[in-house]
Amino acid sequence: MPSDRQKSGEARREKILQTLSQSVGPITGRSLASEMNVSRQVIVSDINLLKAKNEPILATSQGYLYMPAHPSSRVSRLIVCKHTAEQTEEELMLIVRNGGIVKNVMIEHPVYGEMTASLMLHNQTEVKRFTNQLASSESTLLSVLTNGIHMHEIEAEHTAVLDRIEQELDQAGILFKG
Incomplete structure (x- = not known):
């Protein structure tokens, strides 16, 4: 049975995914940390865990982007x-x-x-x-x-x-x- 800490981490990562997928531009780790009320390092760890689960998150110099695969005419x-x-x-x-x-x-x-x-x-x-x-x-x-x-x-x-x-x-x- 998952601990309360595991549940809160999973809930936070779900919220990060939701926030990134609804954003039209990059979001900084600092901004996500503030919104989630955790340190930027916790966000970096969460992003790494999400990437390990093949979530299409891209780290750029402006922040994180959610980049789902979709056919492009570009x-x-x-x-x-x-x-x-x-x-x-x-x-x-x-x-x-x-x-x-x-x-x-x-x-x-x-x-x-x-x-x-x-x-x-x-x-x-x-x-x-x-x-x-x-x-x-x-x-x-x-x-x-x-x-x-x-x-x-x-x-x-x-x-x-x-x-x-x-x-x-x-x-x-x-x-x-x-």
């Missing part, structure tokens, strides 16, 4: 880039201004293999928030580990949008051609 492409840290905002803004969504950033590390971080940047406001958060923290870009070379999975409505993004990244000297 297209995506992996684009390889190389630039300095100072060009990060230019790169991301170029992508979202042209109708792309920056789903993630990936690097191929010589020891660890592929490393991926979810971004889910849809618009200029989200890009600005991300770059401000990066600037105000002591964090560095993943691409620092690979001399600036990294990949983004970009999603858009049509392949023509992806083609335009690639062309503009090339004109800006950001597209990596090896």
Whole structure:
């Protein structure tokens, strides 16, 4: 028979799922912790338990998103880039201004293999928030580990949008051609 503590944890995780699935945007761990009256670390643990049960929760730089699988008419492409840290905002803004969504950033590390971080940047406001958060923290870009070379999975409505993004990244000297 489950203890009261187990029951309250299960109830809280159900509430987290409900909250995330009804949200139109990301929700921070801090916000969920406040709503559930627990610490942020408890939320992180709950999210990990939910992910272990194959709940489609995505951790992004803006917070948690519930991402159920559903057929999409959108297209995506992996684009390889190389630039300095100072060009990060230019790169991301170029992508979202042209109708792309920056789903993630990936690097191929010589020891660890592929490393991926979810971004889910849809618009200029989200890009600005991300770059401000990066600037105000002591964090560095993943691409620092690979001399600036990294990949983004970009999603858009049509392949023509992806083609335009690639062309503009090339004109800006950001597209990596090896």
